[in-house]
Amino acid sequence: MKKMLLINAGVVLAALSYSAIAYDGQNCSEPGVCWEPKPGYPEKVAGSKYDPKHDVNELNKQAQSVIEMEERNKKRQENLAKTGKFVYDVDDIE
Template identity: 65%
Template sequence: MKKQLMLSLALLVGSLTMTAQAYDGTKCKEAGNCWEPKPGYPEKVAGSKYDPKHDPNELSKQALSIKDMEARNQKRWETLSKTGKFVYDIEAN
């Protein structure tokens, strides 16, 4: 019984290592660059059905929020320079 268990365990481990060794990373362009598109994926994504068509307004939201943040920080700095007291909620004043 013990011999049969050890044999089946060795067979299982051997088969798992062989499946892991069978994958060679497809056709690598260079070391570590092994990505390949699926068959039917276009060379150029723009204009294809895979194009995400991002809304420019959505993309500019982060830039606008950073500008607003910098303006608030400037107001905080000016208030700190004038009064010597740091006020976080500058919009309320």
Template identity: 65%
Template sequence: MSTLSRLPGAVLAAAFALGLAAPALAYDGTNCKEPGVCWEPKPGYPEKAKLAGSKYDPKHDPKQVAKQGDSIKAMEERNKKRADNFAKTGKFQYDVSKIAN
């Protein structure tokens, strides 16, 4: 049970009135697309057309981007070996190096 739920009603109301209970959920900006969607870039942030080649361009290395996909493929191969071994033997072996090919 939270501390707020154990407080008497008058104390809880006073806490909310003073703003002690919870912070605001979203920035209430002046240029909101819709309520709660008020993200604005910092002053000086270029338009989308200017991003390529600027200091804001992320410049992702294709090798680094492919690492997660490669690790997921390797994980799926290990899991397939484990599942096939379990189907053959009826025992689960976590260590793939101990599974006979």
């Protein structure tokens, strides 16, 4: 029983190692850069059916929230320097 288990494990390991060695990859431009588009994928994505057409307002939401966060932090720091107490809620700052 133990001998069969070891033989089966050896066969599985040999098959896995052979498949890893036998894989020759794709046409790589550099080692590790082997992405190739599927047949029919356009050279330029903009304007094709693969173009995601993101909404500019949706893309700018993160930048806008960071600007607002920095403004709140600036108010907190100014209040801390003035009063010596840290107030988290900006609405409580006079």
